Amino acid sequence: xQSRRWFxxxxxxxxxxxxxxxxxxxxxxxxxxxxxxxxTGVLFGSLRGSVVGLRYYTGVVNKGEMVSLVRQxxxxxxxxxxxxxNVYGSQVGHIKRELAVLLANIMDNNLARVEGVVPFGVTxxxxxxxxxxxxxxxxxxxxxxxxxxxxxxxxxxxxTGTHTHTHTLTQLKNAFDNLFENLMDDKIGEREAVEAxxxxxxxxxxxxxxxxxxxxxxxxxxxxxxxxxxxxxxxLTHSSVRERPRRVRGxxxxxxxxxxxxxxxxxxxxxxxxxxxxLCEPVSDQLDQHVRADVKLNVYLYYGSExxxxxxxxxxQHMVLTTYNVLSADYSxxxxxxxxxxxxxxxxxxxxVVLDEGHIIRNPNTQQxxxxxxxxxxxxxxxxxxxxxxNLRDLxxxxxxxxxxxxxxREWWNRVIQRPVTQGDKTxxxxxxxxxKCVTLRRTKTSRVCGRPLVSLPERSVRIEEVELTQxxxxxxxxxxxxxxxxxxxxxxxxxxxxxxxxxxAILVRLRQxxxxxxxxxxxxxxxxVVAVTPAELRExxxxxxxxxxxxxxxxxxxxxxxxxRLPVITHxxxxxxxxxxxxxxxxxxxxxxxxxxxxxxxxxxxxEFPLEEEEEEESNLLENWRSSSKxxxxxxxxxxxxxxxxxxxxxxxxxxxxFLTILEIPLREEGFxxxxxxxxxxxxxxxxxxxxxQSDAPGSPLIMLLSLKAGGVGINLSAASRVFLMDPAWNxxxxxxxxxxxxxxxxxxxxxxxxxxxxxSVEENMVKIQxxxxxxxxxxxxxxxxxxxxxxxxxxxxALMEL
DNA sequence: ACCGCCGGGTGCC
DNA sequence: ACCGCCGGGTGCC
Numbered sequence: 001x002q003s004r005r006w007f008x009x010x011x012x013x014x015x016x017x018x019x020x021x022x023x024x025x026x027x028x029x030x031x032x033x034x035x036x037x038x039x040t041g042v043l044f045g046s047l048r049g050s051v052v053g054l055r056y057y058t059g060v061v062n063k064g065e066m067v068s069l070v071r072q073x074x075x076x077x078x079x080x081x082x083x084x085x086n087v088y089g090s091q092v093g094h095i096k097r098e099l100a101v102l103l104a105n106i107m108d109n110n111l112a113r114v115e116g117v118v119p120f121g122v123t124x125x126x127x128x129x130x131x132x133x134x135x136x137x138x139x140x141x142x143x144x145x146x147x148x149x150x151x152x153x154x155x156x157x158x159x160t161g162t163h164t165h166t167h168t169l170t171q172l173k174n175a176f177d178n179l180f181e182n183l184m185d186d187k188i189g190e191r192e193a194v195e196a197x198x199x200x201x202x203x204x205x206x207x208x209x210x211x212x213x214x215x216x217x218x219x220x221x222x223x224x225x226x227x228x229x230x231x232x233x234x235x236l237t238h239s240s241v242r243e244r245p246r247r248v249r250g251x252x253x254x255x256x257x258x259x260x261x262x263x264x265x266x267x268x269x270x271x272x273x274x275x276x277x278x279l280c281e282p283v284s285d286q287l288d289q290h291v292r293a294d295v296k297l298n299v300y301l302y303y304g305s306e307x308x309x310x311x312x313x314x315x316x317q318h319m320v321l322t323t324y325n326v327l328s329a330d331y332s333x334x335x336x337x338x339x340x341x342x343x344x345x346x347x348x349x350x351x352x353v354v355l356d357e358g359h360i361i362r363n364p365n366t367q368q369x370x371x372x373x374x375x376x377x378x379x380x381x382x383x384x385x386x387x388x389x390x391n392l393r394d395l396x397x398x399x400x401x402x403x404x405x406x407x408x409x410r411e412w413w414n415r416v417i418q419r420p421v422t423q424g425d426k427t428x429x430x431x432x433x434x435x436x437k438c439v440t441l442r443r444t445k446t447s448r449v450c451g452r453p454l455v456s457l458p459e460r461s462v463r464i465e466e467v468e469l470t471q472x473x474x475x476x477x478x479x480x481x482x483x484x485x486x487x488x489x490x491x492x493x494x495x496x497x498x499x500x501x502x503x504x505x506a507i508l509v510r511l512r513q514x515x516x517x518x519x520x521x522x523x524x525x526x527x528x529x530v531v532a533v534t535p536a537e538l539r540e541x542x543x544x545x546x547x548x549x550x551x552x553x554x555x556x557x558x559x560x561x562x563x564x565x566r567l568p569v570i571t572h573x574x575x576x577x578x579x580x581x582x583x584x585x586x587x588x589x590x591x592x593x594x595x596x597x598x599x600x601x602x603x604x605x606x607x608x609e610f611p612l613e614e615e616e617e618e619e620s621n622l623l624e625n626w627r628s629s630s631k632x633x634x635x636x637x638x639x640x641x642x643x644x645x646x647x648x649x650x651x652x653x654x655x656x657x658x659x660f661l662t663i664l665e666i667p668l669r670e671e672g673f674x675x676x677x678x679x680x681x682x683x684x685x686x687x688x689x690x691x692x693x694x695q696s697d698a699p700g701s702p703l704i705m706l707l708s709l710k711a712g713g714v715g716i717n718l719s720a721a722s723r724v725f726l727m728d729p730a731w732n733x734x735x736x737x738x739x740x741x742x743x744x745x746x747x748x749x750x751x752x753x754x755x756x757x758x759x760x761x762s763v764e765e766n767m768v769k770i771q772x773x774x775x776x777x778x779x780x781x782x783x784x785x786x787x788x789x790x791x792x793x794x795x796x797x798x799x800a801l802m803e804l
Numbered sequence: 805a806c807c808g809c810c811g812g813g814t815g816c817c
Numbered sequence: 818a819c820c821g822c823c824g825g826g827t828g829c830c
Contacts, residue, residue: 053829077830094830126805126828 041419044112044144045155046133051084051093051118055125059090063121064238067092067130068411069114071107080104084116084130087239087406093128102151103132112136112144115415138588175429180254180442193267196295201260201267204443204454208253208264211441213271215251216352216379222247222404222438224431236416236431237406248402250380252358254442257385258717258746259455265354265383266290269319270297272351302326302345309344320345324360324368331371343371350377355401358382362394369397392418395436402439445745458722460744460752464768466760467515467634477514477762481802484511488802497795499598502545502574504798508763509548515759516660516728517629538572542608546570559596560585569607573600582607626666631757635725636667638755642723643673643703649750650694651723654707654739656730661706664727668704675704680711687716695720709735718742722750727757729767766801 051067061067068085075081082095082103095103106112112134119131134144134155148155191210193201201209221244226233231240253261270291291297300314301307302322309330314320322345330343353375355361361369380402396418400408407413417435420428447454469477484507491497497504513520546568558565560581567579575597586593586604595602635653642649655661658679668675676690694705695717705721709730721743730736744752758764798804 051829056829072830075830081830083830097830100830124805126807 041135042138044134044136044141045157046131047153047155049099049130049132050096050127051130052096052127053093054128057091057093059086059092061086061092061118061121062238062240065118066237066415067116067118069116071104087237087412088241102147102153106144106147111140179433179436194271196270196292197267197290198292199263199290205260205264208441209267212268216249219247221245224434237412245405248404248439249378250402251439252382252398254384254440256444259443261383263290311344311347314344314348328368328371332367346374352379353377354381354383356383358384359386362397364397373400392421404439455746457744458748458751462754464756464758465634467630467757468760469630473630476518480510480514485802489804492799492804497798499573506545506548508801511763512728515762515764516631516657517663519663520657520659539608542570542574545574546576546610569609571595571602572606573598632667634757649723650721651704651725652707652718652721652743653704653725654709655727656709658708660727661708664706673704674702675706676702677706678711679708691716709739716742719745719747722752724754729764733771763801770797770800
């Protein structure tokens, strides 16, 4: 409950501009149809046309201004009519009749998205030029070109706006990942909370409060607005308006988890109630911790079937809490608009709406998001610790909720931000950065305010504990290593490492598993490399490879989206991608589709998925023939020593191999440790239970949590633990850091000690070396590597790992 | 619109 | 004159 909440301060009313709203809604409506084809689309070309009937309408346009084209099938004079509107939705004119026939055809059949730019501005009061560009899917290109030429219009090829500066995919990804970083502005002052707040605010929280108050009250426009004479000029869309654009009253508070976003927001809300207003005993969870007991605040929890839907009652509350589910349920029942049964929360005119855990509503297509966008409020806030998950499109929802005009209309967001950025246009990215910066405050735990760290955390130290293998283990390990080296050095000599990447990974994984415990190997695979004979055999082999790539938590990246693989499939050339990513490659390249990693031919019918059965059998086997390993022994002696020294210290035991966690349960039980386990297979509900149990300081609560490296995503709080045992090195040092951050965070009272177990004279030692190099690279903060360099360095990595 | 188009007025040079 | 030419009226879809 706590996580899905918004606050509304009731009782204020304000007038919206109904004309602009309806028109932009009309335009938004048409935009969403095409938006199912997200940011895809290539430029087919452009042509010059004319807009007529200017003198009948009030909409004005400048030189270079973007305009939108809206079909008017109901127009009584011409069913092919195409209306031209400026950025603010004011009608400018119509597309000339003969051209409108063409556009109507293309638009109605969804063959292309048509966009207009006015090249000269208004040269006369009757007609004007417009450059129309046609964007669509490659397979529609022919049809569009045919349509255009058959009506004897000339399609100019090539881009209209020349994008001279472009980014590579990697640069883009880096820039995007850093979008919310370095937004700190030392100029922000601090502001004390009003007396009603009893928890003292930390300096950075006072700073956030000051910033939030400024955002709600400051009249300054974002700097992409320039005042030109009587008009306000938008430098991104080249549009201008006579009336001062309404400033966003609110923003995105995107501080890291644990920096006190909720407390700051409560302080903000209370700052509106300090004129001697009576406030009542609060009911909510976190609220009563921070609000003085004698302060009376009317807070209503709007959920449950008996909730009071009376809008007068709701309006009389100082604060109403609800969940996204309740909000969207009310909204979809009432259809949002219907007068008689309108959604109560959509009827009240709020002073302020706060979206807590705002990333929950990042997908604009969900009912929840639609319901949220339709709330009627003066001030708007989004609280989130993770403003971007993966996609630029996630951001639109935030912009739309804030009504950051004109980008709350999809077309302008797509044209000015989304498409330019995804196509690597540098100015597009700069615009995006500017846009984000003007509404966002984000600090991380490592941010500094005026040279001082934001929050002071206890020390954290890392020690590497070398583990010696027993003679038997060493023999087994060397056998596997020699075998692996032979195979990999052959690939290196042939230059086919990437072609056999899954094989190579499989070998490495085996070695890493040996270092932990021989029982991890499960169904062993003899090294492949020989072409399989039957399709069934091939399939079996591919599934095995897929299992190896994924089952280890090695965090493979999909080479298409450069993100962690989701919905994994493996190609016949044994490369793993997200299914949607590779399906898109195949769809767009059709028969010529090639594997992005090795350029081998790929087909949709040959993608192999992971079968969900057959997991359990090996588990029981593991437990029956129990034996220990050097690494298990090393951990156990550390834990036993720790318990005898101080039995109040709690530990995280982390591995990438969930099976290793299962193995570790046996000696932990034997030694009488109380422990819990958190891994990626558990339901959200179960995870929350486990975390609560571990965090509890009740007597008899667990001393140890077995944790899979990637479990739980970001943000879970394990501050009860001050010891971390990293059982096996990860490819990605950031993953280890994030894991440690779960206990080294606000609320941690002790120094945090991290122990990394590394088997001496093994692939693990080499992984640690590579981790260091990677860290150096990150610290240099250069994202200059393009995808092909990336692959080369990966080959180098493998050679370094195998000492070739 | 300092255009094009329409349709009425007009008619040797 | 069932044409050409002139000049006024007119003008999105």
